[in-house]
Amino acid sequence: xxxxxxxxxxxxxxxxxxxxxxxxxxxxxxxxxxxxxxxxxxxxxxxxxxxxxxxxxxxxxxxxxxxxxxxxxxxxxxxxxxxxxxxxxxxxxxxxxxxxxxxxxxxxxxxxxxxxxxxxxxxxxxxxxxx
Numbered sequence: 001x002x003x004x005x006x007x008x009x010x011x012x013x014x015x016x017x018x019x020x021x022x023x024x025x026x027x028x029x030x031x032x033x034x035x036x037x038x039x040x041x042x043x044x045x046x047x048x049x050x051x052x053x054x055x056x057x058x059x060x061x062x063x064x065x066x067x068x069x070x071x072x073x074x075x076x077x078x079x080x081x082x083x084x085x086x087x088x089x090x091x092x093x094x095x096x097x098x099x100x101x102x103x104x105x106x107x108x109x110x111x112x113x114x115x116x117x118x119x120x121x122x123x124x125x126x127x128x129x130x131x
Contacts, residue, residue, distance in 0.1 A: 018073060022074070025076060026062065029058075029061035029062055029076075032057075032061065033054060033057050033058055033061065036053065036054070036057055037050055037054055040053065046119070047115060047118040047119050047122055048112075048115035048116065048118065048119050049115065050115075050118075051111055051114040051115035051118050052108075052111040052112060052114075052115045053111070054111065054114075055107040055108075055110050055111030055114060056104065056107050056108065056111055058107065059100075059103040059104050059106065059107035060078055060100070060103075060104065060107075061076065061078065062076075063076070063077040063078070063099055063100050063103040064076065064077060064099075065077035065080045065081070065095060065096035065099055065100070066080070066095060066096075067080060068080075068084070068092070068095075069092070069095055077096045077097075077099055077100040077103070078096075078100060080093065080095075080096035081093045081096040081097050081100055084096060085097075
């Protein structure tokens with residue numbers, strides 16, 4: 001499907017290709033998160049930091065936002081925020097920055113809680129194994 005705007009032709013994603021693009025991006029983000037966790041484990045990072053960074057990364061990569069104020073399609077909020085800020089200023093990117101900030105705040109709480117529980121369970125298991 002193609003539309004014309006001031007004589008310029010541009011392509012618009014159809015529903016099937018839009019869903020395929022979102023699913024492809026989401027799968028790539030999940031794979032990147034799993035690779036990050038594997039890498040942090042190999043580097044010897046602590047359980048708390050691995051859980052904390054996993055949730056922050058998930059919020060950063062998987063939070064959606066509208067591509068612009070008038071759009072009815074979603075895109076990754078971090079990409080929208082970066083490009084809108086770079087090309088049009090912070091005022092036009094605020095619609096992507098707000099949900100990203102909320103998601104990062106929630107991820108901080110969830111990741112911190114997850115990390116503390118993971119550390120606590122790991123120490124508890126070590127204490128149970130020692131005579």
